[in-house]
Amino acid sequence: MSRRPKTFDLTFLLEQAQRRVSRNFDLALRELGASPEQWRVLDRLSDEEGRPIGELAAELCMNPPTMTKLIDRMVAANLVMRIADESDSRRVLVFITDIGIELWAKLTRRADSFNEQLAGTLSAKQIQHLGEMLGYLADRPS
Amino acid sequence: MSRRPKTFDLTFLLEQAQRRVSRNFDLALRELGASPEQWRVLDRLSDEEGRPIGELAAELCMNPPTMTKLIDRMVAANLVMRIADESDSRRVLVFITDIGIELWAKLTRRADSFNEQLAGTLSAKQIQHLGEMLGYLADRPS
């Protein structure tokens, strides 16, 4: 009847919060035609400099093959393009296109307003602490 | 060259923390033969009472068809079983099996130790605040 007295289940809280938040975030961005992952990539490329696949993968915590597939779809949608790195031909640099820039601007406005709404009634100090602790969890080697 | 001055990107922090934590959590549980989702289901059924699919789906924030498939695999692995609800034949109650109980016990020990290690050097008060804020974010309607 009663649940076991359990260790504080931080993993579950994190999963649930992310699941519920991202469900709505997905919807907000999907209306504009992109997934959260695509927006993350566009955001990193928005300074119009090229970046290698591996770097993008590491930043977004994906394996290279996963990033390759994501970039495949974004190339097909004309959001980014691949250009071989002249200084190291093993590398392929990914650049944002004009269409990608346009979409990125729209997505960013939507994402910003989502974040503002999400932070909602949390105080600035709470948000700062939350950010610090999430960053701490993300950086744990474990 | 410089990144845009952006709204505090809580969504991104949440995604990244969850991504990096869950990657390791996956590995920890996968060694024992279950996914995090399977453990969540087993944990909810561990009092050996039956629960309808819809309730499990709502608690874990999944659509019913997704939960049906998850339960399918768990039935195939003899971890749970389906029994029609006598009082409402639309419902199918899911019960944990003896094998499920055994696996749940192992998974729980592993998950608990993972959570303890994850909490790491955070103070009890920090963990409490983190839990409260994550719960708050999860409960936002938005």
Add this chain to the structure above:
DNA sequence: CGTATATCAGAAAGACTGAGATAC
């Protein structure tokens, strides 16, 4: 030669939609 980078091939779990079956 060994390492690094990206891609390919394939398998699996997950997520979503829309439609259907059954029971209230």
Add this chain to the structure above:
DNA sequence: CGTATCTCAGTCATTCTGATATAC
């Protein structure tokens, strides 16, 4: 009849592993 519960069918994006091609 309308609603609720679950399942089915099908599609798609994501993830992982292991192998391959190419370049350093």
